[in-house]
Amino acid sequence: MHWPPRLQLANLPTPLQRLDRFSRRFDGVDIWVKHDELTGLEVSGNKIRKLEFTIAQALEEGCDTLITCGGVQSNHCRATAILGARLGLKVHLLLRGESPDVSDGNLLLDRLAGAEVTYVPVKEWSSHPQLAEQLQEYYRAAGSRAFFIPVGASDAIGLWGYVAASQELQRDLQQHNLDPDYIVVATGSGGTQAGLIAGRALFGIDAEIKAFNVSDDAAYFQHKVSADLALWRDRYQVDLDTAELPIHTVEGYLGPGYGQADADVFVTIAELARLEGLFLDPVYTGKAFHGMVSELLKAEQGLNSALPAARSVVFIHTGGLFGLFPQKQGFGF
Ligand SMILES: Cc1ncc(COP(=O)(O)O)c(C=O)c1O
Numbered sequence: 483m484h485w486p487p488r489l490q491l492a493n494l495p496t497p498l499q500r501l502d503r504f505s506r507r508f509d510g511v512d513i514w515v516k517h518d519e520l521t522g523l524e525v526s527g528n529k530i531r532k533l534e535f536t537i538a539q540a541l542e543e544g545c546d547t548l549i550t551c552g553g554v555q556s557n558h559c560r561a562t563a564i565l566g567a568r569l570g571l572k573v574h575l576l577l578r579g580e581s582p583d584v585s586d587g588n589l590l591l592d593r594l595a596g597a598e599v600t601y602v603p604v605k606e607w608s609s610h611p612q613l614a615e616q617l618q619e620y621y622r623a624a625g626s627r628a629f630f631i632p633v634g635a636s637d638a639i640g641l642w643g644y645v646a647a648s649q650e651l652q653r654d655l656q657q658h659n660l661d662p663d664y665i666v667v668a669t670g671s672g673g674t675q676a677g678l679i680a681g682r683a684l685f686g687i688d689a690e691i692k693a694f695n696v697s698d699d700a701a702y703f704q705h706k707v708s709a710d711l712a713l714w715r716d717r718y719q720v721d722l723d724t725a726e727l728p729i730h731t732v733e734g735y736l737g738p739g740y741g742q743a744d745a746d747v748f749v750t751i752a753e754l755a756r757l758e759g760l761f762l763d764p765v766y767t768g769k770a771f772h773g774m775v776s777e778l779l780k781a782e783q784g785l786n787s788a789l790p791a792a793r794s795v796v797f798i799h800t801g802g803l804f805g806l807f808p809q810k811q812g813f814g815f
Contacts, residue, residue, distance in 0.1 A: 483684065486642060486718065487538035491565060492521040492530045498654040498796070503757045507775075509782055512794040514662065515760065516651060519767075519801040524591060525568075527801020528674045529561040532635040532643035537565060539639050540629035547621050547628035549614050550635070551576035551602075553741060555765065557802050558634045558671075560588035563597035572626070573597040574617060578607045587808040636673025636706075638714040644674050648681020651796070655687070660796075662689040664789050667798040668770035669693035669731060670740075672706040674800060679727050680711060680720075689796065692730050692788060694770035697740035700731040707731075732788040735773035741765050747772045748812040763802035764809045771797060 496517045505513045521530045540548060548566050550573070552559045559575045566573035575592060581601050585593050592599060600617075602610055614630045621628040634640070655661065665687070669675040675693040682691055695703055711724035737744040743764040750772040751762045762768040774789065774797060781787035789795065 483720065484718065485646075486535060486639070487542050488642070488646075489534050489538045489541075491525065491534050491537075494521065495650045495654065496520050498651070498658060498660075501754075501758050501760070504754060508778055511778055511782075511792050513774075514658075514660065514794060514796045516654070516796055516798045518647070519761075519799045519803065521801070525561045525564045526803070527557055527561065528643070528798070529558045529635060529801070530565070531647050532640035532673055532677075533561060533565055533631075534646075535642040536631050536635045536640050537569065537571075540571075540631075543627070543629060545571070545627045545629035547572040547574065547626050548631060549574045549576070549617050549621075549628050550631040550633075551578070551610050551614065552633055553577065554579045554582065554601075555588045555741070555805050555808055557588060557766075557805060559597070560591050560595075560804065562631060562635075563592040563595040566597065567595040574628070575599050576602050576610050576613060576617075578602055578610070579604055587804040587806075591804065632671075634671030634673055636671035636676070637710060638717045640673045641677045641680065641710055641714045644677020645681040645684065647798075648678055648685050648687060651681075652685040652687055655796075660794060662794040662796045663792045664692050664795045665689045665798065666692050666694065666770060666774045666789075666795055668696050668766040668800055669703055670696050670766060672703050672710060674798070675703065675729075675731070676707045676710045676714070678798075679707065679729060680714065680722065680724065683722055683727055690728070690730060692732055692774075694732045694735050694773040696736060696766050696769045699736075700733050703731040704729050730788070732773060732777065735769050735776070737769065743769055743809075743812065745812075750775060751806075752813060760799070761803055761806065762799070763805040764812055765805045766802045767800055
């Protein structure tokens with residue numbers, strides 16, 4: 483396989499560890515965590531793995547500016563803003579929504595890292611790709627060259643991030659002599675899920691990839707992930723029949739909507755923090771972890787479950803800690 487250009491930005495490999503105390507809640511299921519929240523401190527989580535490939539491509543194309551987009555509390559935008567500062571690239575963010583009165587969480591870091599921010603009202607968000615094109619044109623006219631990174635860096639380039647992560651995980655599994663039944667992850671823009679699905683096939687991992695959606699629905703991810711896999715295969719001429727790869731998106735844990743969690747998600751986050759000193763966020767990892775626990779408990783009770791007959795499960799902790807702070811009211815503190 484021919485790997486594309488890649489920068490070394492993340493602290494890798496991340497540890498794979500068993501949650502000894504939390505696993506005792508279950509009758510014979512071990513929960514393991516792949517600590518991708520430790521890929522860095524300010525630039526942490528799953529996004530940095532994708533951006534190693536995405537920004538390498540931008541540099542190959544001679545770009546000096548990165549344009550990307552997402553929610554006001556986007557982890558991806560924060561990672562891009564900080565990496566831009568580290569690499570001497572200008573970063574322009576298109577953020578969905580209105581400018582808040584106070585910059586908290588990820589937005590605070592975006593601004594400290596010097597990213598330029600343009601807010602796009604929610605009702606106009608569907609036209610953000612055109613807005614990005616106009617911005618690219620604006621930078622071109624000013625003598626710069628701007629590279630556009632789509633939401634979450636979830637495209638054919640960013641997909642490599644979790645292909646590479648799968649190779650790392652395969653080595654971890656060998657080292658721990660572990661053959662898990664499932665690999666669980668949150669899915670938001672689909673790139674982590676798509677990379678894991680491709681990586682599982684390329685590196686011969688037996689465990690099924692179960693992605694818990696934190697936005698949209700299973701039909702959306704079926705379409706998005708299969709489209710990105712096909713684009714990736716064609717662009718890099720990968721010898722893999724991507725249309726045959728199974729896509730398992732587990733619904734039921736989105737709650738009121740993207741970025742809004744039910745009270746029981748906050749309870750699970752607090753419980754894990756107390757038992758293991760491990761922190762999740764209510765937008766991504768908290769929902770997926772809560773969904774995983776709920777499905778494992780259903781299986782124990784003999785109910786229909788997306789994770790039946792599990793003996794060990796690997797949860798990919800994709801980061802997102804800064805998204806916890808703007809939602810502190812959910813814990814009642
Ligand atoms: C902390 C965190 N976890 C999971 C995800 C989901 O990853 P993806 O966008 O690749 O589906 C994201 C980003 O959307 C994220 O910021």
